[in-house]
Amino acid sequence: MPRYCEWKTVIIDGKPVRIHVQYSSAPKVEPCDYCQRKHEFLCDFEISPGKTCDKKLCRLHTGKLFGEPDKDYCPDHYQIMKREQMKIWKDSPLES
């Protein structure tokens, strides 16, 4: 069985500390829905009220919109959201 190890940064007493984590087998991290990297985010696009897309995304496949740092979108929904946001900006020009 292959040994897996990983460096993790944890916060101890307010300071980031690098610790070495060793697994006896591969950690069960599900891959990104678009590639083989491990996923770190889930798509926050609301498909229906209270239900989000939840596609698993790696850092590379996560789209973030300006002004919404907490929201992560899969490439498909990022395109939709970006278009929506541009529409809003066009419809309501900054007047103040």
Ligand SMILES: [Zn+2]
């Ligand atoms: Zn990916």
Ligand SMILES: [Zn+2]
């Ligand atoms: Zn999505």
